[in-house]
Amino acid sequence: MKTTISEVSKFVGQEVTIGAWLANKRSSGKIAFLQLRDGTGFIQGVVVKEEVGEDIFQSAKSITQESSLFVTGIIREDERSPFGYELSVTSLEIIHTSVDYPITPKEHGTEFLMDNRHLWLRSKRQHAVMKIRNEIIRSTYEFFNDNGFVKVDPPILTGSAPEGTTELFNTKYFDEDAYLSQSGQLYMEAAAMALGKVFSFGPTFRAEKSKTRRHLIEFWMIEPEMAFYQHEDSLQVQEQYVSYIVQSVLKNCQLELKTLGRDTSKLENIKAPFPRISYDEAITFLHEKGFTDIKWGDDFGAPHETAIAESYDKPVFITNYPKAIKPFYMQPAPDRDDVVLCADMIAPEGYGEIIGGSERIHDFELMKQRLEEHNLTSDAYKWYLELRQYGSVPHPGFGLGLERTVAWISGVEHVRETIPFPRLLNRLYP
Ligand code: 4AD
Ligand code: MG
Numbered sequence: 001m002k003t004t005i006s007e008v009s010k011f012v013g014q015e016v017t018i019g020a021w022l023a024n025k026r027s028s029g030k031i032a033f034l035q036l037r038d039g040t041g042f043i044q045g046v047v048v049k050e051e052v053g054e055d056i057f058q059s060a061k062s063i064t065q066e067s068s069l070f071v072t073g074i075i076r077e078d079e080r081s082p083f084g085y086e087l088s089v090t091s092l093e094i095i096h097t098s099v100d101y102p103i104t105p106k107e108h109g110t111e112f113l114m115d116n117r118h119l120w121l122r123s124k125r126q127h128a129v130m131k132i133r134n135e136i137i138r139s140t141y142e143f144f145n146d147n148g149f150v151k152v153d154p155p156i157l158t159g160s161a162p163e164g165t166t167e168l169f170n171t172k173y174f175d176e177d178a179y180l181s182q183s184g185q186l187y188m189e190a191a192a193m194a195l196g197k198v199f200s201f202g203p204t205f206r207a208e209k210s211k212t213r214r215h216l217i218e219f220w221m222i223e224p225e226m227a228f229y230q231h232e233d234s235l236q237v238q239e240q241y242v243s244y245i246v247q248s249v250l251k252n253c254q255l256e257l258k259t260l261g262r263d264t265s266k267l268e269n270i271k272a273p274f275p276r277i278s279y280d281e282a283i284t285f286l287h288e289k290g291f292t293d294i295k296w297g298d299d300f301g302a303p304h305e306t307a308i309a310e311s312y313d314k315p316v317f318i319t320n321y322p323k324a325i326k327p328f329y330m331q332p333a334p335d336r337d338d339v340v341l342c343a344d345m346i347a348p349e350g351y352g353e354i355i356g357g358s359e360r361i362h363d364f365e366l367m368k369q370r371l372e373e374h375n376l377t378s379d380a381y382k383w384y385l386e387l388r389q390y391g392s393v394p395h396p397g398f399g400l401g402l403e404r405t406v407a408w409i410s411g412v413e414h415v416r417e418t419i420p421f422p423r424l425l426n427r428l429y430p
Contacts, residue, residue, distance in 0.1 A: 008075045008085045017072045022244040032060045045087040066098040118430045126254035133406045139248035144199045152191040152198045154184030159380035167206045181207035189223040199224040212426045213414040218423040225397035231341040231359040232326035234396035239272035246270040262411040299325045306350045317343040328374040331359040351408035357398025364388035
């Protein structure tokens with residue numbers, strides 16, 4: 001019977017064949033332990049010379065790391081194995097012999113691993129991170145579909161720049177200029193006016209010269225947008241959504257969290273509601289904590305965000321930032337004109353901002369004025385302004401950065417390990 005490692009619990013006591021790669025092995029004169037992986041999981045194959053005979057035993061002993069093979073054996077329950085099962089090998093058939101696999105079980109430097117990302121992805125740790133990423137994506141679709149949102153796909157090639165014009169990748173679009181999308185937001189606003197509650201999930205691009213553990217050049221964003229909602233309604237969707245994905249990972253990725261050594265007690269507690277502090281309060285708090293460098297009107301850096309996040313054991317919303325440090329489209333607060341109806345969600349444990357969101361200006365004249373103030377008067381924004389001419393309604397939305405969220409939930413230090421092929425300041429290979 002042909003099966004996969006994830007299915008072995010159904011075959012205890014039976015003989016099965018699994019297509020696998022050899023991740024690692026150890027052997028003595030009489031017994032060989034093969035660490036096998038097949039993409040669905042990891043299992044140990046035990047080859048006993050007395051049981052399989054000299055030929056199969058010698059072949060098992062000589063398999064090289066990352067060779068591919070069909071292994072046949074009997075599934076046994078095994079309490080010592082993290083997976084709970086073991087394979088008593090009866091025969092094997094090598095498909096392809098791997099020679100000089102560069103990533104050995106010893107320690108390697110980060111740059112070496114990044115140069116070998118196409119192979120590094122096969123490691124147990126990277127496998128666990130990718131499975132957690134997948135669970136976050138799966139539960140994202142589940143959450144939004146269950147709550148009446150429609151998935152809409154904004155374009156990647158655009159003529160507009162929602163998050164400022166300095167961090168754009170441009171390219172030729174025949175005779176015109178085009179940019180790689182920084183955010184699908186403007187298009188999602190149009191979609192919300194057509195479908196009510198919408199969400200997108202796609203790649204976004206920022207030509208940011210930042211070399212930090214939180215910045216990628218290409219990253220994936222989930223961007224919901226909601227017609228007839230207000231700022232506060234959006235914060236509630238955000239805290240429910242983030243709680244939902246954390247609880248889904250806890251439920252469905254226990255093995256992966258264990259592989260990564262994640263302290264899951266810190267995740268158990270992530271349930272809505274989340275605390276909120278205003279930008280004004282955050283400034284006062286930072287002054288009290290001894291950050292004398294920061295003054296009202298400045299944007300927060302990573303150390304500021306971390307200091308604020310450390311006061312809470314859940315993600316925290318920082319609300320109502322100064323208008324001057326946020327994009328053109330944000331709705332002013334009702335009672336004062338110098339701050340906007342926005343919030344950044346800061347993850348615990350130093351992972352920084354995972355969500356940026358706001359209520360959008362719905363008044364035609366005010367939007368026109370803000371576009372002019374930002375020199376965004378080209379035809380590229382004509383359609384966006386028109387959304388305010390035909391049944392304009394208050395609407396907020398937000399963007400969750402997938403890789404920062406994966407980093408936080410997995411407990412991995414750097415976002416480069418949270419995307420299969422990271423695009424970084426000095427890295428386009430592999
Ligand atoms: O705060 P940002 O720039 O917000 C927007 O783009 C809005 N238009 C979203 C919206 O309202 N629809 O980005 C949103 C999130 C950040 O909170 C962060 O998690 C992530 O995207 N992000 C990055 N992640 C990795 N690398 C980068 N260079 C990132 N820049 C933003
Ligand atoms: Mg932001």
